[in-house]
Amino acid sequence: MASDAKPLTIRCQCGSASFLTPTAKPITLFYCHCTECQKQTSSAFGTSAIYTAEGLFPLAPDLAAKLKCYTRQTEKGRSMECYFCSECGSRLFHRIIDADGTPRSTVSIKGGCIEGLEWNGGMHIYVRSAVIKIPAEWGEQYETLPPWMK
Numbered sequence: 001m002a003s004d005a006k007p008l009t010i011r012c013q014c015g016s017a018s019f020l021t022p023t024a025k026p027i028t029l030f031y032c033h034c035t036e037c038q039k040q041t042s043s044a045f046g047t048s049a050i051y052t053a054e055g056l057f058p059l060a061p062d063l064a065a066k067l068k069c070y071t072r073q074t075e076k077g078r079s080m081e082c083y084f085c086s087e088c089g090s091r092l093f094h095r096i097i098d099a100d101g102t103p104r105s106t107v108s109i110k111g112g113c114i115e116g117l118e119w120n121g122g123m124h125i126y127v128r129s130a131v132i133k134i135p136a137e138w139g140e141q142y143e144t145l146p147p148w149m150k
Contacts, residue, residue: 009115014088017066021109022055029111029122033130036072040082040091044131047111047122053095056107067092 005024012018026049037046059067070082074096082094092113096104111117123140124130134141 008117010092010109010113011115012085012088012090012092012113014085014090016087017063017085017090017092019056019060019063021049021114022051022053022107025118026051026109027106029117029119030108031122031124032126033124033128033134034126035129037126038129038131045124047119048094048108049111049114049117050106050108053103053105053107056093057095057103 007020007022007024010019010021028050030048030050031045032048033045038044040046066086067083068086070084072080072082074080077099079097080094081097082091084091090113091110093107093109095107098104111119121139123142123146124134124138125142125146126144127134127141128143140146
């Protein structure tokens with residue numbers, strides 16, 4: 001039952017940083033094949049579960065004390081705040097800041113850190129940079145971003 005659904009636990013590799021997802025289920029799930037995600041994960045792609053930022057931001061002081069933030073520019077002239085555990089270095093989530101300084105209302109939480117995440121139904125983005133051809137039966141895919149995200 002949906003009413004019984006509870007937020008999921010997000011935990012870094014060492015367990016030092018742990019917190020709950022803002023809601024029980026993500027808005028959507030992405031398998032991102034961009035070269036930035038390839039570098040960030042040291043793998044072929046990254047996974048991001050998209051949640052509302054409300055309930056996570058502003059960060060609770062005890063959580064903020066366990067995280068470090070790396071900020072980088074995006075190809076669209078925005079910035080991305082990338083949060084990771086200050087002990088083990090696990091990337092936990094990132095948030096886009098628009099060019100005018102306004103934070104997006106969503107946050108991308110790294111799928112591998114979410115305990116109990118439902119992996120079905122995600123969409124593949126930035127397949128133009130994929131290291132292998134993504135089979136059509138793997139689901140929805142976009143050369144870059146879905147039109148509704150641009």
